[in-house]
Amino acid sequence: MTMTNDAPWVYSAGIDIGAGAVKVVITKSRGGEQGEIVTRVCERIRRRNVYELAERVFDDACKSAGLKPDKLVYVASTGDGEAAEKFATGHFYSMTTHARGALFLDNDARAVLDIGALHARAIKIDDRSKVLNHRMTSQCASGTGQFVENIARYLGVPLEDVGGLSLKATAPEQVSGICAVLAETDVINMVSRGVSTQDILKGIHQSIAGRLGKLLRAIKAEHTVFVSGGMALDEGMITALREALATDRGVPLKVVANADSIFAGALGAALLGAYRRHQLDRRGGAAQTNSGGTHERAA
């Protein structure tokens, strides 16, 4: 991707359909750069029809931005984009969009740790957000948000309280870092033994952090690691990750997260869509897309 100063200011949307939530971001940017987030909407799926939900969340985002869909130059889907197939102009692979979104939110990011509901992925990127290397958790769900959600439910703790409680732990208990089923058994035993909720949650965070730290080392991550996905909002998780990386004898890594981390995929998709539209327009290939959006000169 190359920055172009001649690019007009345009609106574009990104729809990230994850395993747990649908996220939509609308941006105003010049060719996918020098932009700003106009609006962001996130809604948990909660066993609803994801096709209908995607359409509704997209409509909500347009209303929130005060834009009609035809003003968007590109609607980009990412994640399980099939649900947005009806109204998306194009689809970008989630690794690409998380990389772009991460770089937009933190210009120093050279690695992304995307922790979603059902998987986690470490991505090494360059200063243009091009993906250089990646590793993903395999079959087991032990390194993912759904796992933490399950444990929180067993313990009767609201999900938003998990991070804060974990930070208060004094003697964290170690749980299996390999298998979610074994870890859940560990947790049941801990509850029987009277281990405090804080210590159990910290143990869970440490278990996940150990696993994710290995992913980051496997891709030879350097400098700043940006955490994206829903788990980035869990302070306990971020702290455990920093601690794990500080003690594993690898090169020092700075771990950062952002209030918009959960929107990184949708944000990246919106920016890449705007870039792609500009690229097609320059080539005279605008017929490739048909979202009908208009360009707005000099915002």
Next chain:
Amino acid sequence: MTAEPTAPQNDPAAAVLKRAHALTADYGTAPVKAWKEKNQGGLAIGHMPIYTPRVLLEAIGVLPVAIYGAGDKDIIRGDSYFQSYICHIPRSTIELGLTGMLDSLDGMIFPAICDVIRNLSGMWQMLFPKKWAAYLDLPQNFRPEVGGRFYKLELKRMARELHERGAKALSDEGLRAAIKDENLRRVALDKLAALRSDASWRVPASEAYLVTRAGGAIRAREHAALVEEYVAAANKRSGQPKDNVRVVLVGSFCEQPPFGLIKSLERAGCDIISDDLQLGIDYMEGAIDEKGDPLDALVDAFLHKGKATASRYIGEGRKGAALLDQVKRAKADGVIFAAASFCDPALLDQPMLETACEGAGIPFTSFKYAENTGQFQVIREQAGAFSDAVRLWESAA
């Protein structure tokens, strides 16, 4: 077959897709039983998925039936006939035979694809001695006085052997009518290909594949009508163009990829504009000559109008040129090499084709599959990364 495409009820193509799906049920033998009821005493002959002279079979009143292996069916007995380093389709075809799924067929043709299929042909003859089975040694010398003469004799031999088993005698009249029907199919398939190329969002490759495959066990004229109906219906679809990369899919000519894989590639942002799937039906480029001696015309079409594929000899350097030409005609952004695991012809060709792509600056990616592959996540990721790289970085890296 797994994960067949389904269409919503208000889709103009829903009805034709439903019929196409029914035609491919029971490993393609569902329509055979119906045809045999209507044509008492008629012969139905199966053939492996690559080039087979279906025109000749139709000309003598035989129903040609494309056999595409067993998809995701569990293989129990078939595995004992082939080593683990052999591709999946011969073992699944044996499995179909041994479990009675192909009992409605009166014989099988094994066209020259590779040594494994040659071997399968021998096994078939031993396993089913009462059924007719032929190994069709396709010529690799394309000079009419050498390969042409040989091929003509092979066609006559097959026609004679089938006549002895109850088929009609080969006649110029019958052959001319069959050529005409095959040309109708060719025209319909060309229209389908053109629509895919011009408006790929109206024709998902998975549907084009299904509609083409539906012709595996019906006569060419009937298939042509089905394809024409689908094209007309797909043309009525609304929707908007997608910003996907246009790709040529290469290497899937014999063991067919599962529907799920084709759909996964599409969902990953790759529009399959051109491919080498189902060459049993879609082998010829252009029409068969309808004037002159019809048998000579059939031979000539094989010699001079066959698609470039790994099981067809193409001189040094020219094989890559054919792929580059295919990419150019399809206005493709890149190539996906998708070969069945252990497919010798496809995998031996691949380095030559990749070199040609590299030389021409055409991005490509490659992976392997089996007809019973059920997990597409890795392939989808690879295809997604490929699609993004081509669109955003203009490379495959």
